Amino acid sequence: MSTAPRTVDELTGPRPLPVVGNLVRMRTDREGHRAYDRWAREYGPTYLLRFGRMPIVVSGDGPIVEAVLRDRPHGFTRTRVGPVLEGLGIDGVFGAEGERWRRLRKLAAQSLNAAYLREYFTTITRSGTRLRTRWASAAADGRPVDVLDDMMRFTLDVTTTLAIGHDLNALEAAGDGLHRRLAELFPEIGRRLYAPVPLHRWITLPRDRRRERAMREVDALVRVAYAEARSRAATGAKPRTFLEALAGVADVTHEELVGNVLTMLLAGQDTTSSTAAWTLHYLSRHPEAQQRVRNEAVAAFGPSGMPADPGPLRALPFTDAAIREAMRLRPIAPVMGFRPTRDTVLPGTGYDLRLPAGQSILLLLAHGARSVDDPDAFRPERWLGDNPPTPAPLHPFGAGPRFCPGHNLALVEVALVTALLCRDFRLTPDGGPVGEKLAFTAFPTGLRLRLGVGQ
Ligand code: HEM
Structure with missing residues (x-):
């Protein structure tokens, strides 16, 4: 030029x-x-x-x-995000830069490597079974489900187990618990990122005290889990959790451990739960697409039960297309x-x-999301066949050297819950308005579904 x-x-x-x-x-x-x-x-x-x-x-x-x-x-x-995360003690790979990022990225990428997914799968299906039981109980009582809240419990259980080997069991927990306090930690990032005046520097609110309590609890959990991870690393065993991967590194401080564990919880939770929630939202409004997902799930997983390994997920092309389409419309x-x-x-x-x-x-x-035919329509079919659209830019997982290292895990989680829940329930909208809010990530608001049973 x-x-x-x-x-x-x-x-x-x-x-x-x-x-x-x-x-x-x-x-x-x-x-x-x-x-x-x-x-x-x-x-x-x-x-x-x-x-x-x-x-x-x-x-x-x-x-x-x-x-x-x-x-x-x-x-x-x-x-901005780096200093905001650091201020909240979430000082890990997402906010790191330069050589420090390079070191932390290697660890994150190793522990999220596709080769581990097979081992992670048991954790994902255990949480999937609990989620199904939770929804079966709502269906039996005729209660609508709060989709985002349930998806957040699911992804929090999965990521906490994968990060530190601790089963939080937010899906079966009632009332107050660490999952509730953690759920308050992450929206604070959005508040601080978009606040025109940094009020948090001068005023402590009750939510700040709850957040500090959550941090102390995570700190204590990491301390115990890391001691166990070090003993295991000393035996030369292959790491099973993110913390065990970190245990093999000599110069990692306690603050870095807590910061990186929280980063994994942060990066793996809201992102995946919102993507799953939006996918279910669109399927609830498109009964024919929902039926196609259901048929695919019955064929791949059988009419009941859970797949024993990730293999059957490869036989869900339409489900995968529905997820891509939801990510196009709601990145x-x-x-x-x-x-x-x-x-x-x-x-x-x-x-x-x-x-x-x-x-x-x-x-x-996601500016390229509108450069397809009929851009406002939910049409999973557009991603099937030999010539799927390549709208640029459309990077739901980012691109380049900092591309999301959790994308394989995320797609397994979202595909499993989408196929499983469509197989076992008929999803219909509850009728209220569904909105969207941008905090650290963009997420749905007011998303409730009614559940019917039967294939
Ligand atoms: C559907 C779910 C997910 C979406 C849409 C998503 C999206 C993203 C995006 C857009 C980025 C920024 C990439 C860039 O700067 O180029 C990112 C980074 C990251 N994601 Fe994900 N993510 C998801 C799930 C996960 C999961 C499950 C994990 C791990 C448990 C994870 C871990 C990370 C980490 C550690 C980074 C920081 C990478 C770096 O800065 O080098 N993500 N993700």
Whole structure:
């Protein structure tokens, strides 16, 4: 390209208000994060916002998104999330940068390696059985189920067992418990990420005290589990949990252990539970698609019981397509923030973009979701066959060196619960409005389903 790269000042975007910039419009805009996509259609895929006086570049332009995601860890770092996580004691691979990230990433990738999935599968099916029992009881009583809450209990049980070997059993627990306090820890990240004023630095609320209690409990659990993990590592046995993988590393501090365990719980819980919840939401509104998932599950798993290994999950192409379609319509990470470590020029579609070191850029990871036929329709079929769509950018698991290391595990969890619950229950909407909220991840609100039984 012969023209000079465009600078940040040359970008256009929605008009900022004095002092607050575009913040008020962001907060009052009922579309939430969808406003970013609408502005990309209005002002072009790369545009400018102001948070207060701070300029923020936003881009859903495929080549720019790819270039940023791939140029890590050296060229770009995550924005804001690192310090927010560190402030909450969740100091692990997600927020780490540079050489520290490289070391932690290797450990995370090793312990989430596809080779372990077979061993993890028993944990996943144990939690799947409990979830089914919980739903059978709701069906017998004629009660609707709170889908997101139940999916969070399921993923929390799975990730706690895989991270530290501790069975929290949130699916069968009643009343208060660590799972409830942990459930309060993670929304705090969203609150701190999007708070215009960091009130938490000066005011301690009851929820802060509950969170501190959860941290102390996790700390104690990790201390005990790590002592056991070290004894096991000393025998040369293959690690079975994330903590056991860390036990083989000499220079890891107690804070790093707690931070990394919490990171796994954080990265593995909300993400997977929201994806499963949205998939069930769409299937409840599309009875024919739901029946196709049911038929597939009966053929792959049999009319009752649980598969003994992950093999039958490979025989669920339609279920897999339904999950992809739910991720296209409701990505849990639609927007992610980055910052260049040095002055850089990014190759855009119509023009190149010059970014000075430290300039925040928000990437729209799912802007390509609308570049398919009939983009608002839930059509799993579009992912089947030899020519599935390749809308760019559409990166539900990110891309490049920091691509989600838990994606195999996540897809096994979501496929198992989706197929199992559709096989054993008829899902219908409860009738109330279903919304979406963006905290650390985007998640459904008000999602209740009624359950019928019978195939
Ligand atoms: C459907 C479920 C999931 C989705 C949609 C998802 C999505 C993502 C995304 C978008 C990122 C950022 C990637 C990037 O920066 O390029 C990420 C990072 C990460 N995810 Fe997942 N994730 C899911 C489940 C999981 C699970 C089950 C685990 C592990 C238990 C996990 C562990 C991680 C970790 C450790 C990172 C940080 C990687 C790094 O910074 O190097 N995720 N995930």
